[in-house]
Amino acid sequence: MMTRLIRPGLAGGISRRGILKGSAAFGAAALMGPLGAGRALAQSEPKQGGTLRIGIAAGNTSDTVDPAVAEHVYVHMLLHAYNAYLTVVMPDGSLEGDLAEGWESTPDAKTWTVRLRPGVQFHDGRPVTAADVVASIDYHRGEESTSAVKSVLAPVTELKADGDNVVVFTLEAGNADFPVLLSDYHLPIRPAQDGKIDPLGTIGAGPFLLDHFEPGVRASLSRNPNYFKPGLPYFDGLELLSIVDAAARQNALMSGQVDVIDRVDLPTVNLLERAPGIEIISLNGGEHYGYPMDTRAAPFSDNNVRMALKLAIDRQELVDKILNGYGSVGNDMPINPSMPYFDASIEQRVYDPEKAKWHLSQAGMENLSVDLHLANSAFESCIDSGLLYAEKAAAAGITVNVVREPDDGYWSNVWMQKPFTATYWGGRPTQDWMFSTAYVRGAEWNETYWDNERFNELIVQARVELDQARRQEMYSEMQRLVRDEGGIIIPMFANYTMALSEKVAHPEVVGANWILDGFRAPERWWFA
Numbered sequence: 001m002m003t004r005l006i007r008p009g010l011a012g013g014i015s016r017r018g019i020l021k022g023s024a025a026f027g028a029a030a031l032m033g034p035l036g037a038g039r040a041l042a043q044s045e046p047k048q049g050g051t052l053r054i055g056i057a058a059g060n061t062s063d064t065v066d067p068a069v070a071e072h073v074y075v076h077m078l079l080h081a082y083n084a085y086l087t088v089v090m091p092d093g094s095l096e097g098d099l100a101e102g103w104e105s106t107p108d109a110k111t112w113t114v115r116l117r118p119g120v121q122f123h124d125g126r127p128v129t130a131a132d133v134v135a136s137i138d139y140h141r142g143e144e145s146t147s148a149v150k151s152v153l154a155p156v157t158e159l160k161a162d163g164d165n166v167v168v169f170t171l172e173a174g175n176a177d178f179p180v181l182l183s184d185y186h187l188p189i190r191p192a193q194d195g196k197i198d199p200l201g202t203i204g205a206g207p208f209l210l211d212h213f214e215p216g217v218r219a220s221l222s223r224n225p226n227y228f229k230p231g232l233p234y235f236d237g238l239e240l241l242s243i244v245d246a247a248a249r250q251n252a253l254m255s256g257q258v259d260v261i262d263r264v265d266l267p268t269v270n271l272l273e274r275a276p277g278i279e280i281i282s283l284n285g286g287e288h289y290g291y292p293m294d295t296r297a298a299p300f301s302d303n304n305v306r307m308a309l310k311l312a313i314d315r316q317e318l319v320d321k322i323l324n325g326y327g328s329v330g331n332d333m334p335i336n337p338s339m340p341y342f343d344a345s346i347e348q349r350v351y352d353p354e355k356a357k358w359h360l361s362q363a364g365m366e367n368l369s370v371d372l373h374l375a376n377s378a379f380e381s382c383i384d385s386g387l388l389y390a391e392k393a394a395a396a397g398i399t400v401n402v403v404r405e406p407d408d409g410y411w412s413n414v415w416m417q418k419p420f421t422a423t424y425w426g427g428r429p430t431q432d433w434m435f436s437t438a439y440v441r442g443a444e445w446n447e448t449y450w451d452n453e454r455f456n457e458l459i460v461q462a463r464v465e466l467d468q469a470r471r472q473e474m475y476s477e478m479q480r481l482v483r484d485e486g487g488i489i490i491p492m493f494a495n496y497t498m499a500l501s502e503k504v505a506h507p508e509v510v511g512a513n514w515i516l517d518g519f520r521a522p523e524r525w526w527f528a
Contacts, residue, residue, distance in 0.1 A: 044505050048236065054261070057073070057246065059216045059217070059242025059243075060215065060216050060377075060409055061215050061409070062216075065210075067139075067187065067199065068145070069147070071412075073515060074242055077516065079188055080185065080188075081206060083190070083204035085185075086100045089511070091509040091512075099189055100179075100182070102115050105178075110173065113167075114166070116166070117228060118165060120205055120228045122204065123203050128189060128191075129165070130162065130167045134159050134161050134195075135192035137153065138195075147186060148186055148437065148444045151436050155173060155463070158170035173463065175464065189204075190204060207233040207522065208221035209223075209224055216408065221238040221522075222236065223235065234527075241258060243258075246265035246268070250499075260516070261500075263498070264280060264499050265381070267324060267384070269324055279499065280497065281498050281500070281510060283496045284338060284493075285495070285513060286426070286493065287515070288424070288427070288493045289379045289493075291372065291389075291422055292421060293487045294449055295448050295449055295451075302363045303485055304359045304363035307359040308398065310349060311351070311359065311396070312351070312393040314389075315329040317388060317392070322380075322388070329493075331483055332484075334428075334435075336493050340431065341471065341472050346479060356398065367398065368398045370398070370400060371419075372420050373421045374403065374421070375406060375414065375422070377407035377408075378422035378424060386422070416447050423488075426514050432462065435455075436459065439459075439482060458478050498516060502528070504525055
């Protein structure tokens with residue numbers, strides 16, 4: 001049985017009032033845009049018991065539970081399983097408190113006061129206090145930090161505890177989106193010792209206890225009997241298995257070795273569509289696949305070369321053949337209609353080999369040869385996507401040499417190390433979050449090493465601009481700058497497509513802010 005679950009989003013901007021005071025006041029459209037609403041195969045009331053086994057299309061022997069360097073879905077799932085966060089994006093797109101009971105801001109949105117839930121404990125019985133929050137957030141800040149969210153937290157000028165249950169954040173300038181940022185998967189709250197957290201620690205305040213972790217292989221966890229959310233989780237145990245090979249992952253589900261898999265192999269999705277007792281959930285959440293170029297390195301330092309490469313790819317072909325229709329074409333920017341301030345007036349880029357040739361001529365070239373370093377651990381059928389790209393690029397006088405890299409170690413040895421690679425990104429709730437993470441100067445995950453002065457100015461200005469029309473103008477300009485001068489080719493947006501056994505039930509609404517119900521399927525789902 002197949003269930004394809006997609007619903008259109010609504011238009012609209014972020015509700016500043018909703019973020020400034022209290023919890024849970026974003027509209028689904030304002031935060032996420034299109035979300036999927038799913039139906040559980042077994043219409044049953046939640047019940048406790050059993051061990052959920054999830055096969056995940058990621059995992060390296062170099063994986064670590066250090067939240068500063070969490071790179072892919074396997075680690076994200078693990079962090080969410082045994083940790084808790086200050087805020088959480090709910091399946092309907094609203095923002096609620098996790099460890100935070102509530103929050104409020106000064107009128108200029110520069111000072112944020114966050115109140116913690118009383119009585120919450122870490123797995124070892126220690127209470128969760130404001131000092132733990134300060135140490136957990138401070139770990140990602142400062143000159144020595146190499147955290148992927150260092151740039152996101154850079155506007156925090158002061159962070160202090162006000163007693164045991166209140167944390168005060170002071171920003172260099174107002175930011176109406178700030179509570180959303182606290183839900184970032186890099187920001188779990190860990191116990192502090194002498195003002196520091198152990199980044200490799202296995203003690204958290206999440207729904208499960210981490211019993212065993214073998215990087216690149218599996219993690220075993222057991223239910224936290226003292227979890228602060230009554231009745232949750234429903235499962236007694238959780239196993240996260242790294243199964244990078246797509247065929248092996250789908251066979252594991254069909255043979256009953258696992259109960260859930262992420263990232264269904266779309267070229268062969270028809271096998272699962274015909275399999276009895278299997279549900280497929282496909283949600284439009286802003287995930288996108290791309291090919292980043294190191295803009296510091298020749299020939300990618302020349303924007304005419306970058307434009308030629310952007311024009312030499314057949315986007316619709318990739319959606320049809322790589323995503324099997326489970327997605328939409330991209331426009332070389334990480335923003336799609338699911339996000340606030342999306343500019344629908346920006347012309348969609350299409351395959352145009354003649355225009356690509358013109359850009360090569362502007363760069364003083366008659367032809368071009370580049371190496372594209374790929375592995376299927378970057379995204380499903382990544383190597384096949386490169387071969388399709390190479391075939392179409394030839395008509396523009398561009399030779400794309402597909403270099404097949406090992407799956408293991410791709411994210412540490414290839415991505416951001418070689419000048420032309422592949423990447424995937426989950427959608428972010430706000431444009432500022434997406435741009436701050438991967439496009440602004442100095443961001444740890446600025447995978448193209450792009451440094452555009454105008455863009456860097458605009459992102460700071462837009463963050464504090466409360467006039468919605470002016471903010472729209474700024475974000476529109478930033479989208480155009482990334483599309484036309486940036487260093488990444490984004491040919492397609494992929495739906496979050498996962499599959500599960502009929503034994504597994506889930507709430508009617510499944511979150512699409514990340515795959516697997518916003519990484520929280522182990523907490524929210526149950527066995528029918």
